[in-house]
Amino acid sequence: MRPAASLGPAAAPPVPGPVQQTRTFRALEHTFAVRSNDAAIARHVEDIFADLTVDEAPGGTYLLADLGTDDTPRFLLRWGDEHLARTVAPGRALSMLQWHVNQRAVSSTTGHLLLHAAAAEWAGGALALPAPMNAGKTTLVAALVDDGFGYLTDETLALDRDTLRVRPYPKPLSIDPGSREVLARLRPDVHASLRTTLEWQWHVPASSIRPGAVVGPTPLRWVVAPRYELGATTRLEPLARAEAVLVLAGQSFDQPLGAGGFRALADVVRQCACSRLVVGDLAAAATMIGHLVRKGPDA
């Protein structure tokens, strides 16, 4: 099991007003609902997690409440009995919620290799974009979805160890301030009371970029390791499969990888075409990936 972060149990402050509960959402093996006394927050949560909605009972519930006090941080976030955060702005609490959902998804999920990677789908094949934080994965996968690719994930790629298929984790794309200019058209529409959330991350469900973008389990066919470099000429370079194993292993949430994980990565890389991508211009990068996948994985 991978450890999940928390601040531990603490007594909950009283929450004013009636509390409503959202539908259930599934983030890999983490199922949850969110309770809130603020109708706009509850509706916003339903909107951003729309692609994770499932018809089943939740494994637990978050509380995201407005305590309505004037002189202390008023937005409270809890997971069951565990206090997670208390924030001045709702946007910060929503980002913390997204962060905790991701943490629980990683710690709860077994039977899969979990990699720090975005993934998109083309013609029944998955394309993995393994890279550390702030390398431009979300920005790139958002552009690909806009261009007609299917959406698998923007951050946590789950590879089934038995089938070697990518299991979808269609979480909302978390778009940071640095990417807003190039992705301006994806600016979410939010309730007036939540406009300040737009100062933090934008949480954008893939289905709002393109209806029907979310796809099912998909075999991995391409590995493209992106690296954003300001001012660079966007280019695609060959990556030896042996080196691709090291690239993927470096982005594994499981450290150490274990011999089984190592062999699984090697098996999946055998069926992939592998490249490095230097990204100087987002549109050019998306176009290059489009050309790559149209050639097919065996080209």
Next chain:
Amino acid sequence: MPDRIDGGYVPRRGAHVASVELDGEGVLYDERTGDLHLLNPTATVLWSCFDGAEALDEIVATLADAFGQPPGGIRGDVLAATQQLAEQGLLDDDDDA
């Protein structure tokens, strides 16, 4: 493990090392440390010879014949590569036998 590898040394792949070959290049995973090692094509061929049955001078002779080169031309490189693999803890030493 001898301090200095010579032609009489009999190398054996470490039991704690998992290996795969992809397009002629080897990748090794050391289960003790969690480290990965990338082998070039020549080192990959060499690794496949380390079955604990032959001394390095015999391996040199076999490889020289296969590559069409005089043994003296590759012996230094083979010894150096073996020394490096040993120093990285990837070979079984006598204590592991």
